[in-house]
Amino acid sequence: MSTFSRFANWAKSPSAREYFFSTHFWGPVANWGLPLAALADLNKDEEIISGTMTATMVVYSTTFSRFAWRVTPRNYLLLACHATNAITQSVQALRFSNYWYFGGRDKRLAQNASQGAEAGSVVSK
Secondary structure: OOHHHHHHHHHOOHHHHHHHOOHHHHHHHHHOHHHHHHHHHOOOOHHHOOHHHHHHHHHHHHHHHHHHHHOOOOOHHHHHHHHHHHHHHHHHHHHHHHHHHOOHHHHHHHHHHHHHHHHHHHHHO
């Protein structure tokens, strides 16, 4: 029996209907808004990142990743959601730290100042 046939048989079964109409499925589906928002925020300016909220989201997602792994039956959809969020929030935390504590902001201010000086010299000629 092929993998598709086994999946098709399962999808027609009462246990599949029970799964798709449970919080074991819809909870993680609703939770995917968190990592999707974090992915969208990766392109935004570091100035608007909240360090406190980012750290909170890393702890929250790491905690619930462990919960999704330890619960019986394992909730792989919830695990994928929270693992994705933990990773994207960790990237945001690195961006935040680099910007505020490791000279990223100073470099940007210096770059903006030099661009402003260049624009001023072009206008005065």
